[in-house]
Amino acid sequence: MQMILFGLVLTLFAYFVATLLYRRVPRPWMNPILTTALAIMAVLVVSRVSYADYVRGAQVYTWLLQPATVAFAVPLYRYRQLLRRYGLAMLAGVAAGSVSAVVSSVYFARWLHLAPAVVTSLVPRSVTTPIAMDISRVIGGVPVMTAVFVIVTGVLGSVMGPFVLRVLRLRSRVARGALFGVAAHGVGTARALELGPREGTVSSLTMILTGLLTVVLAPFLVRML
Structure with missing residues (x-):
């Protein structure tokens, strides 16, 4: 029971503190997801608590990912007018991004001679965590490893995104938002929201569409490649 409470409280407290730090120092490398993970790792090492004991409590947050996946239907409905207006452009971008993410992951991993389980775990790296873990499980990957890659x-997408925007000279708020949503899922969406509400909305929508399309494409592409 103590270990369950330990995992619950540690995760929640670490994320709360990381969020406060990010508000004070809003830099991409201070993203709460990254700093929370590093803080938890440090605590586990210092306290000599095993990962298995920690997960017994933190597993609750993993279970909450399932209803979070269903909740993705809400923004799709709320911003249906935006989807009607830019739907074809979004779908084209999402399709190109999803295919290139899967293909590049497979070939890059094979070029590095990584184990097959690592290769399949890398495939859904550009998809938001709850969907990515399910895809990984279906195609024979390791869901926990996939979560790390995600x-x-x-984090890399949110750091490099502004640089890419400057290089490509993207002025369209729809294109700017889509870039973060397709390539960097939830973390990128948080970064897109800092650029503006339209960018954040488009990023959220394209993130969801990327996840849905990857669910369909990933098993097929992995078998084909």
């Missing part, structure tokens, strides 16, 4: 992808 976090790394999101």
Whole structure:
């Protein structure tokens, strides 16, 4: 019981503190997801608590990912007018981004001669965590490993995104939002919201569409590649 409470409280407290720090120092490398993970790792090492004991409590947050996935239907309905207006452009961008993310992940991992389980775990790296873990489970990956790759992808996307926007000279708020949503899922969406409400909305929608499309495409592409 103590270990269950330990995992619950540690995760919640670490994220709360990380969020406060990010508000004071709003830099991409201070993203709460990254700093929370690093803080929890440090606490586990210092306290010599095993990961298995920690997960017994933190598993509750993993269970909450399932209803979170269903809740993605809410923004799709709320912003249906935006989808009607830019639907074709969004779908084209999402399709290109989803396919390139899967293909590049597979070939890059094979080029590094990584184990097959690592290759399949990398495939859904550009998809938001709850969907990515389910995809990983279906195609033979390791869901926990996939979650790590998702976090790394999101943080790198939020850090490199502004640079890419400057290089490409993107002025369209729809295009700017889509770039973060397709490439960096939830972490990128948080960064897009800092650019403006339209960018954040588009990023949220494209993030969801990317997840839904990858669910369909990933098993097929993995078998084909």
